[in-house]
Amino acid sequence: MAFSVPTPCPKSWAAMAPTADGRHCASCQHEVVDFSGMSEAEVTAWLARPSAGSVCGFFRAGQFARVAAPQPRWRQWLLAAVALLGLKPLLAAEEAAAFSPRREVPRATEQADTHAEAPQGQVTVRGRVLDDSTGLGVPGAEIFIGDTPYGAVTDEQGNFSFTMQQLWAPVQNGLVSLRVQASPFVFEKQLVAVKVSPAPAPLTVRLKSVPGRGQIMGRIVQHEPPQKPPLK
Numbered sequence: 008m009a010f011s012v013p014t015p016c017p018k019s020w021a022a023m024a025p026t027a028d029g030r031h032c033a034s035c036q037h038e039v040v041d042f043s044g045m046s047e048a049e050v051t052a053w054l055a056r057p058s059a060g061s062v063c064g065f066f067r068a069g070q071f072a073r074v075a076a077p078q079p080r081w082r083q084w085l086l087a088a089v090a091l092l093g094l095k096p097l098l099a100a101e102e103a104a105a106f107s108p109r110r111e112v113p114r115a116t117e118q119a120d121t122h123a124e125a126p127q128g129q130v131t132v133r134g135r136v137l138d139d140s141t142g143l144g145v146p147g148a149e150i151f152i153g154d155t156p157y158g159a160v161t162d163e164q165g166n167f168s169f170t171m172q173q174l175w176a177p178v179q180n181g182l183v184s185l186r187v188q189a190s191p192f193v194f195e196k197q198l199v200a201v202k203v204s205p206a207p208a209p210l211t212v213r214l215k216s217v218p219g220r221g222q223i224m225g226r227i228v229q230h231e232p233p234q235k236p237p238l239k
Contacts, residue, residue: 009149009232010054011191012064012225015217020065020224029065039224043067054229065224066192129238130203133168134210136161136187138194145214148189151233153177158185158233171236173203187212192223 016032020039023030029041042050042064054062136148144165151158152169155177159169177183183203188196194214201207217223 010050010227010229011188012066012223013191013228014225015191015223016063016225018224020222032063035063037063039063039065041065043222054227062227063225064227065222067222128173129170130173130206131168131170132183132185132201132203132207132210133166134212136165136167136189136212136214139213139215140220145189145194148187148194148214149233151186151188152236153184153186155236156231156234157236159235160232169236170238172238175236178203185212187214189214191217193217193220 016039018032018034020030023032023039025031026038029039031037032039040053040062042053043066045053050064053059136145136150137143138145144161144163146161146163146165148161148165148167149158150161150167150169152171157169157171159167161167171183172178181202181204182200185199185201186196187199188194193216195217197212197214199210199212201210
């Protein structure tokens with residue numbers, strides 16, 4: 008279960024009176040729970056409580072950013088050996104090559120090529136979601152097909168791909184509308200219209216930052232992440 012704050016509240020958090028779980032909003036006479044120091048699992052558990060009901064919350068941007076995977080042990084040994092032997096320039100060159108934009112292209116292309124040829128009567132939509140401010144891929148962004156619960160979630164590099172029927176209810180006049188959304192504390196939601204025939208070229212969706220891009224407050228709405236589209 009995912010959650011978001013679709014309608015951020017413009018009231019001042021600092022001006023609210025402290026309470027046991029957060030602060031009291033005098034405007035709506037409602038407590039705003041301070042979730043800013045909790046992990047995603049802790050927030051989910053809090054919202055799952057029978058007494059939770061309708062909740063207003065206060066969050067900070069980047070609160071649920073993915074944690075980078077730890078380096079494998081062989082990599083740690085290599086770093087130690089490089090430092091001991093004074094081969095830092097060689098390691099720097101290796102890491103520069105590993106993280107250069109040119110190395111990301113084959114990975115994205117490889118994923119796209121896997122789904123390049125959909126069966127007859129079906130179409131594959133694929134692409135990449137980028138942070139418009141940094142140009143980097145956005146992991147965990149959700150791509151919903153129209154108003155359905157179907158779509159895809161981006162990988163660590165921001166790539167996504169899904170296959171659907173060309174003659175499907177969400178497809179109108181040869182176009183399908185995609186709802187692209189990521190952390191509501193960081194990005195604005197975006198709608199993208201895509202032609203389904205002929206097969207569309209890989210998309211690039213650039214998500215813009217929300218005003219303030221730092222903290223957000225408002226009523227919390229929970230939803231299911233997108234599922235794979237039905238092909239029958």
